[in-house]
Amino acid sequence: MPRILQLALIGTAAGAFSGLFGVGGGTVIVPLLILWLAYGEREATGTSLAAIAVIAAYAVALQSAYGNVHVGYAALVGVPAIAGAVAGTALQQRLPERAVSLLFAGLLALIAIELIVV
């Protein structure tokens, strides 16, 4: 399969989950990059973030047409998160790549439980 088609399929799947569940799509992109395109863990997470910035921008433009976006609340959770993201990326550089895979598996399991329970 051509590379661009693989990337398009990952983008489409991530976009659909992003729009449906209000997540950036990283939960879909990171495992696909690792398991399908044989990315290393750190590369998969870094590349996923670049994709997420674009996907979330699309999705928020569409959602704002429905009048659902609250800018003040987004800043309230988003500004502390920016500081957290700087710490999180620094922390990741100190972990072995397999630990990133295992942590990610744990994250997916937690999301699954949240989806079932909440």
Added chain:
Amino acid sequence: MAELAAALLGLAAGVVGGLLGVGGGILFVPALAIFLDQTQVEAEATSLLAIVPVAIVATWRQRGYGNVRLREGLAIGALSGLGVAVGVVAANELSQRALELAFAGLLLLVAARLAWHGLRTETGSERSSSSE
């Protein structure tokens, strides 16, 4: 008090986002829904706005560490439009329970594959000894 809790959960969302390459929506959505009384759809929409700057800053940091294939990442993002449109319309039009359960099942399968991938990387190639 609720605002403080939401902000702290936002901080945690950023750490998880930077650490694992996700936007943080997984924690933004409950923070907005539980502490700031947004409906599920409102929380998801607001979460998406919060994700944008977090993802940009985290990408910039990861690029500094040499971990971003920028062309491929941007290609994935640029080619997501159809999926996003379908997802947003569906989120506003459909009852979500069946979708949530289906997605949860899919995530559990992927989690198992990924855990297996991580364990196999660690130990070489074992067969069925690590089926937790």
